[in-house]
Amino acid sequence: MVLCAVRQHLLRGSRGAWARFLQRQSRGCVYSSVHGFQQEEIREKLQAFPGGSIELLTQESGLAVLTINYPSRMNAFSGSMMVDLEERVSQLEGWTDGKGLIVQGASGTFCSGSDLNAVRALSNPQDGMKMCMFMQNTLTRLLRLPMISVALVEGRALGGGAELTTACDFRVMAPGSVIQFVHKHMGLVPGWGGAARLVRIVGSQNALKLLGGAVKVDPELALQIGLAEEVLQREGAGTPLQRAENWLSVYTKGPAPVIQAVKKVVLSGRELPLSEALRTEKDVFGTVWGGPANMQALASKSKHR
């Protein structure tokens, strides 16, 4: 809550339209102390389950790569990795040059969900709720970053790993990869916001099938239902990461303020009632109208043939 309040204060001062949008959206967080959520308390609890890491690499090009890194457990999320992820998202929120983000798993597989050892230790209802609220806040902030994000799915994205893919704007899949909401087999439903986001991506009928059947979604099915945007070719130049970067670069080419504005207007359209989305669009428009990129384009009398 304290962190959210600080973020709200900073945003209010520095980034007009975006700050107002996030304020309307509960400062980017879904839960605060009003909901009985005490961020510091759950952070401490999660830190008691260490292992693995979340690595963030930012490049001068405006592209960042976030890597889920715990190969010995198929990149499952330990407690400390949940805390790490929250910290990396905070870093990205403060990255003014950011345009694109790729979320990937280390060593050729995406993420096998939450670390079952931590899950067993946190299996009482109170701790489960706190972990759920913590991850929902973090993944909501990840999706709301003012940059275009893509999950690069290699190997398996299971349970919470499947949920993580839905916290990106797009998903691109490597041949042979699988996204599977295995929650039903675990006697669960998604709790990191994955169900709500999945419905918005593939519609309620498809979401019901994927969750109710714990369906193994291969690249072909993912393309068909709109869960994935692209399947990387089996043979092609470069690593899967380089190919995902190439795919993303089509959408992130251009000055950072313009790309960030594109994401902001789409996000407000996706999340807000129409009148509010229109007002936010007007505010964001005001940040690029007459700006350097706009003036340069006008001066060059560009044609769009």
Ligand SMILES: CCCC(=O)SCCNC(=O)CCNC(=O)[C@H](O)C(C)(C)COP(=O)(O)OP(=O)(O)OC[C@H]1O[C@@H](n2cnc3c(N)ncnc32)[C@H](O)[C@@H]1OP(=O)(O)O
């Ligand atoms: C709200 C969140 C809900 C959730 O995310 S619940 C968690 C859902 N995820 C799961 O249930 C995944 C369980 N794991 C599996 O099904 C399989 O391990 C998996 C990922 C298909 C890989 O199978 P294999 O290729 O045969 O490899 P393997 O089973 O020998 O695994 C290698 C090592 O990784 C470990 N591992 C995999 N997923 C894990 C997890 N989620 N938590 C903790 N440890 C996990 C696995 O125990 C094994 O470790 P070890 O070598 O036996 O020490």
